Amino acid sequence: MKKIMLVCSAGMSTSLLVTKMRTAAIKKGISVDIFAVSEAELKNHTNDVDVVLLGPQVRFLLNKMEKTLEPKGISIAVIDSVNYGMMNGEAVLEQALDIIGNK
Amino acid sequence: MKRFFDFMEKHFVPIAAKIGAQRHLVAIRDGFVGIMPLILAGSIAVLLNQTVFKWIPAFSGLTAINGNVWWGTFAVMSLLIAFSVGYNLAKGYGSDALAAGLVSVGAFLVVTPQSHGDAGWGYIHWGYLNATGLFTAIIVAIIATEIFVRLLNKNIIIKMPDNVPPSVGRAFAAVIPGLIAIYVFGILAFLINKLGGNSLYDLILNLIQKPLQGFSQGVLSVMFFSMLINFFWFFGLHGANIMDPIMNALYLPALEANASAIQQGLQAPNVVTRVFFDAYIHLGGSGATLALILAIFIASKRRKDYRTVAKLGAPAGIFQINEPIIFGLPIVLNPILFIPFIIVPGVLTLIAYSATASGLVPPTYVVMPWTTPVGIGGFLATGGDIRGGLLALVNFAVAVMIYLPFVILADKMASGESTVK
Numbered sequence: 001m002k003k004i005m006l007v008c009s010a011g012m013s014t015s016l017l018v019t020k021m022r023t024a025a026i027k028k029g030i031s032v033d034i035f036a037v038s039e040a041e042l043k044n045h046t047n048d049v050d051v052v053l054l055g056p057q058v059r060f061l062l063n064k065m066e067k068t069l070e071p072k073g074i075s076i077a078v079i080d081s082v083n084y085g086m087m088n089g090e091a092v093l094e095q096a097l098d099i100i101g102n103k
Numbered sequence: 104m105k106r107f108f109d110f111m112e113k114h115f116v117p118i119a120a121k122i123g124a125q126r127h128l129v130a131i132r133d134g135f136v137g138i139m140p141l142i143l144a145g146s147i148a149v150l151l152n153q154t155v156f157k158w159i160p161a162f163s164g165l166t167a168i169n170g171n172v173w174w175g176t177f178a179v180m181s182l183l184i185a186f187s188v189g190y191n192l193a194k195g196y197g198s199d200a201l202a203a204g205l206v207s208v209g210a211f212l213v214v215t216p217q218s219h220g221d222a223g224w225g226y227i228h229w230g231y232l233n234a235t236g237l238f239t240a241i242i243v244a245i246i247a248t249e250i251f252v253r254l255l256n257k258n259i260i261i262k263m264p265d266n267v268p269p270s271v272g273r274a275f276a277a278v279i280p281g282l283i284a285i286y287v288f289g290i291l292a293f294l295i296n297k298l299g300g301n302s303l304y305d306l307i308l309n310l311i312q313k314p315l316q317g318f319s320q321g322v323l324s325v326m327f328f329s330m331l332i333n334f335f336w337f338f339g340l341h342g343a344n345i346m347d348p349i350m351n352a353l354y355l356p357a358l359e360a361n362a363s364a365i366q367q368g369l370q371a372p373n374v375v376t377r378v379f380f381d382a383y384i385h386l387g388g389s390g391a392t393l394a395l396i397l398a399i400f401i402a403s404k405r406r407k408d409y410r411t412v413a414k415l416g417a418p419a420g421i422f423q424i425n426e427p428i429i430f431g432l433p434i435v436l437n438p439i440l441f442i443p444f445i446i447v448p449g450v451l452t453l454i455a456y457s458a459t460a461s462g463l464v465p466p467t468y469v470v471m472p473w474t475t476p477v478g479i480g481g482f483l484a485t486g487g488d489i490r491g492g493l494l495a496l497v498n499f500a501v502a503v504m505i506y507l508p509f510v511i512l513a514d515k516m517a518s519g520e521s522t523v524k
Binding site: 008009012013016039040043055056057058059060061063064081082084085086087 | 119120121123124132133136194195336339340341343344411412415419424426427428429430431432433435474
């Protein structure tokens with residue numbers, strides 16, 4: 001099963017989005033594992049995920065994370081800020097699946 | 104305005120981003136996150152002694168229980184942070200975090216004065232281990248860990264033969280780097296003493312921590328910090344997160360000083376503490392965005408998009424989470440909302456500061472989770488004083504009033520647009 005990890009400062013606002021993404025995934029009949037972590041926990045989770053999505057408010061982590069994640073073959077991207085704000089689970093799930101599909 | 108935003112996006116955002124990802128600041132921030140359970144426990148201990156244990160006579164003989172908890176949390180906060188910062192910094196380097204944390208604690212105690220007052224030699228006074236020593240603990244932990252990690256990476260280690268169990272080998276690997284890191288501070292403390300200084304501890308306290316804390320209690324600097332957080336947010340960066348190491352380092356000792364003073368039945372010395380911001384300024388998240396949500400419900404007639412986002416963001420906003428509003432409306436790079444979004448925290452800070460400094464509202468000294476809703480936060484932060492809750496509500500009303508005209512303006516501009524569409 002594909003694993004999608006969302007990251008924001010405390011893992012709070014992204015966990016909202018996770019709920020919406022899970023609903024979207026069930027509607028589409030896709031089985032994916034989606035979860036949110038805080039920035040501090042991030043390092044403990046970088047081994048068993050397929051794609052990491054950053055909340056736009058912590059987009060400054062992108063460069064640093066790319067360096068650690070790319071050698072492991074994990075893609076990383078920043079969530080589109082309007083989709084993020086509107087908590088558009090469907091669109092963000094789409095973004096994540098696109099990234100996985102392009103690998 | 105557009106040109107200003109472009110300029111900032113190009114020059115300010117990358118710098119802010121660098122600060123936000125800076126290794127040592129991240130270690131300090133995560134260090135504070137790590138000791139948060141203990142800070143909450145200490146806070147609750149002080150709160151209970153001031154409220155329930157005071158109100159119910161049957162409990163009055165049991166206040167020592169809370170005193171004990173305070174002793175193991177607030178009274179040794181610097182010791183805790185020394186470990187936590189060293190640990191997190193080494194973890195950031197992918198190095199031996201446990202060893203680095205322990206070395207940091209050792210190094211911190213190496214520079215701590217070995218006697219106090221008339222007690223003679225061999226006593227560590229708690230006044231050296233509480234938040235008074237926070238800067239010393241952070242600085243010593245960072246330097247000690249840097250020395251430790253660098254030597255470890257340079258392979259200045261004792262290598263064990265292959266058939267020695269790995270965990271034994273790991274313990275030996277840390278021996279030389281740890282030894283050198285501790286000795287550096289031993290020698291430094293010795294030299295400072297020989298040169299006539301009291302100790303490295305006092306040096307950092309008097310030259311760095313005290314002046315900075317004095318400065319941080321001024322009303323203008325408090326306003327500056329709270330507005331700066333929103334300035335970061337305006338460009339879509341997590342301002343509270345970026346500023347967190349600084350805010351904790353400056354305002355957590357102030358909180359500890361207040362709590363310890365009240366625990367001992369004295370007057371709380373500081374106007375602004377770490378929780379001051381969550382209780383009175385970040386009402387519904389940075390920029391008091393819950394007030395903006397209410398203003399939209401009151402005044403926004405034509406902007407369907409605003410109302411949709413406001414509805415979406417309201418439940419999270421009650422618990423101080425405001426990313427949906429910030430990115431959904433959006434507030435980010437929104438020229439109309441820029442002005443109130445920056446002004447609101449400044450005005451709210453000024454009101455809360457004046458109310459606290461004049462004694463209208465008691466000072467804050469209890470840490471509550473930052474997700475505590477508006478009003479309840481102010482009530483708890485002041486040790487269960489209704490005036491703290493009222494101040495938060497007054498601030499909330501003021502924020503609504505400031506946002507209202509701008510929401511109406513956005514509404515009017517939208518009606519102009521819709522005729523074109």
